[in-house]
Amino acid sequence: MAAQIDGLLGIDPTACRWRPETVAVHGYQGREPRTGAVSYPIYQSATFAHPALNETTGYAYSRCGNPTVLELENTIAQLEGGIKALAFASGLAAVSTVLKSFVAGDHLIVSLDLYGGTYRLFNDVYTRYGVEFSFIDFTDLAAVEQAIRPNTRAFFVETPTNPTMSVVDLRATADLAHAHGALLVVDNTFLTPYFQRPFDHGADLVVYSGTKYLCGHNDVICGFAVIKDAALLERVFMDYMSEGAALAPFEAWLMLRSLKTLGVRLERQQRNALELCRHLKSHPHVTDVHYVGDSDHPQYDVSCRQTTGFGAMISFNVDTPERAHAVLERVELIAFAESLGGCESLVTYPLVQTHGSMPKGLRDRLGIGERFLRLSVGLEDAGDLIADLDHALASPGR
Ligand SMILES: *Cc1c(COP(=O)(O)O)cnc(C)c1O
Numbered sequence: 131m132a133a134q135i136d137g138l139l140g141i142d143p144t145a146c147r148w149r150p151e152t153v154a155v156h157g158y159q160g161r162e163p164r165t166g167a168v169s170y171p172i173y174q175s176a177t178f179a180h181p182a183l184n185e186t187t188g189y190a191y192s193r194c195g196n197p198t199v200l201e202l203e204n205t206i207a208q209l210e211g212g213i214k215a216l217a218f219a220s221g222l223a224a225v226s227t228v229l230k231s232f233v234a235g236d237h238l239i240v241s242l243d244l245y246g247g248t249y250r251l252f253n254d255v256y257t258r259y260g261v262e263f264s265f266i267d268f269t270d271l272a273a274v275e276q277a278i279r280p281n282t283r284a285f286f287v288e289t290p291t292n293p294t295m296s297v298v299d300l301r302a303t304a305d306l307a308h309a310h311g312a313l314l315v316v317d318n319t320f321l322t323p324y325f326q327r328p329f330d331h332g333a334d335l336v337v338y339s340g341t342k343y344l345c346g347h348n349d350v351i352c353g354f355a356v357i358k359d360a361a362l363l364e365r366v367f368m369d370y371m372s373e374g375a376a377l378a379p380f381e382a383w384l385m386l387r388s389l390k391t392l393g394v395r396l397e398r399q400q401r402n403a404l405e406l407c408r409h410l411k412s413h414p415h416v417t418d419v420h421y422v423g424d425s426d427h428p429q430y431d432v433s434c435r436q437t438t439g440f441g442a443m444i445s446f447n448v449d450t451p452e453r454a455h456a457v458l459e460r461v462e463l464i465a466f467a468e469s470l471g472g473c474e475s476l477v478t479y480p481l482v483q484t485h486g487s488m489p490k491g492l493r494d495r496l497g498i499g500e501r502f503l504r505l506s507v508g509l510e511d512a513g514d515l516i517a518d519l520d521h522a523l524a525s526p527g528r
Contacts (some may be wrong), residue, residue: 140213141254141361143203150209150323154392158204161375168365172383173197183504194371198379202386205356206344206462207388210336212356214363217382221339222247223375224353228315229364230369234260234281237310242267243291243300243496245339246315246485251397252286254487256406265492268298269429272307284313290320290433293445293480293504294496295420299431300436304332312438313362321401324396325439329358335366338397342471346390346395350381368478395473395509399442402515403507409516410446415453415523417501442507443470445480448523451500454479458503460522470506475515478504 146153162170173196175325178189189195191424199217218224225248232238240252242265252263252328264277285307289298300316306313315335316328322343328336338344340352357363370376377385387459400423407421422433423440433440448454457477458466464475468483480498493499507515 132489140357140360141207141210142283143208143213146208146240149163151393153205153208154324154389157201158208159201167475170198170201170386172379172381173312174379183232187432192379193223193374194433196376196379196382196478198386199377199382201378202382202389205357205386206323206338206354210318210356211323211327211329212336212358213356213360214367215356216366217340217377217385219368219377219381220351221337221353222251222340222354223373223516224337224339225249225317226477227369227373227375228335228366229256229261229353231365232256232261232283235262235281237262237264237279237281238284238286239264239282239287240279241265241288241291242492243294243296244288245292245317245319245447246480246483246487248288248447249485250487267296269296270481271299271302274303275306278310278312282310284315286317288317288320289326290422290441290443292443292480293498293502294483295422295427295443295445297422297427297432299429299432300328304334307334308332320443321437321441322392322396322441324392326437329356331436334358335362340385341469343396344392344471345385345470346391347388348469348474349386350382350384350388352377352381352385360361381452393458396441398509399507400439402509402512403440403442403444404441405512406505406507406515406519407444407445409442410519413523415449417447417449419444422444424463443504444507445499445502445504447497447499448503453505455499457519457522461518462521463518464505464522472506473509475508475510476506478506480504 176192203215203217266274288497289300304314313334317331318336319339319342336356339356407424410416410419421444427519464477467476
């Protein structure tokens with residue numbers, strides 16, 4: 131199958147002489163070669179005609195390969211330093227396809243502190259197919275080592291974790307996984323390749339919710355699996371093609387458009403987050419603030435070693451549950467909504483939203499309680515965001 135062969139080719143990420151900021155702006159090909167279009171065209175076609183028997187244009191059917199989608203995939207692979215990225219209709223579709231690489235009886239050690247949807251996919255779906263999971267705090271590698279079994283095939287981590295913002299030492303974790311013949315899969319949604327490239331620290335697979343920072347405009351649901359080695363590519367590509375959760379061409383074009391501003395968005399969002407963190411830390415109704423760019427963060431040194439930035443996700447506890455509820459009702463500029471990473475600042479209540487499907491015992495252990503809020507800091511004026519939060523926090527909190 132031509133599309134299959136095309137998809138399996140991948141790119142040579144070392145062949146590019148441009149820096150990532152430039153790749154994000156221009157995309158993998160730069161301009162579309164046939165017409166010179168600076169904005170890569172949307173190939174809104176489900177199928178592609180063959181010139182003759184046993185001949186192909188490189189494309190057959192858009193579930194398995196589409197030129198706009200391929201341009202996006204190659205751009206992500208280049209940014210991440212992988213040979214291939216596969217674009218999916220959601221982040222969870224990407225995670226699910228990667229999970230298909232494992233079979234009944236395989237064991238995975240996964241972050242205790244995971245995006246709630248990923249937790250549900252592992253705990254409620256893949257356990258039905260006999261895949262086993264241990265949920266472990268990866269800031270404690272001795273605990274991870276103790277959880278390793280003869281059938282452990284992979285570690286799956288988020289870093290920083292969602293929503294408690296702890297940081298995993300990627301190099302040490304990769305070394306531990308590899309010493310036991312396991313793969314390291316990293317969900318890099320929070321930092322993107324602009325701030326963190328897990329392959330540089332030993333990871334074997336990188337997954338994304340592209341919906342968040344990579345898209346950045348709260349208008350596309352999208353996901354990626356990024357692969358650095360040919361043997362894994364064959365396995366994951368087979369599942370990708372068979373399952374049919376590929377991203378559509380129009381969404382791929384929106385994502386290419388979004389990537390052009392990835393660097394400027396993240397720099398500005400990070401600057402805003404640093405200001406908000408500083409403000410919240412001194413606020414009388416805020417008891418504790420979690421931001422990886424705060425020099426008091428317990429893994430601040432690890433972040434400085436393995437990332438080039440801290441992102442713009444902050445979580446914090448207010449003094450009373452009533453105040454947390456009041457904040458959600460009283461914010462005006464900041465929207466009370468799920469998701470993160472977009473231009474617009476959002477506040478989330480993990481207890482009932484993103485982490486509602488996590489068992490209470492686990493939530494309690496993580497500190498996801500009634501006073502806990504998560505903030506995705508956007509591109510607005512920092513002073514306006516602070517004024518909005520101050521107004522919301524000033525409510526009677528009893
Ligand atoms: C949102 C999110 C996901 C799931 O991605 P969707 O695009 O919503 O399917 C996975 N991991 C993290 C860290 C997320 O924030």
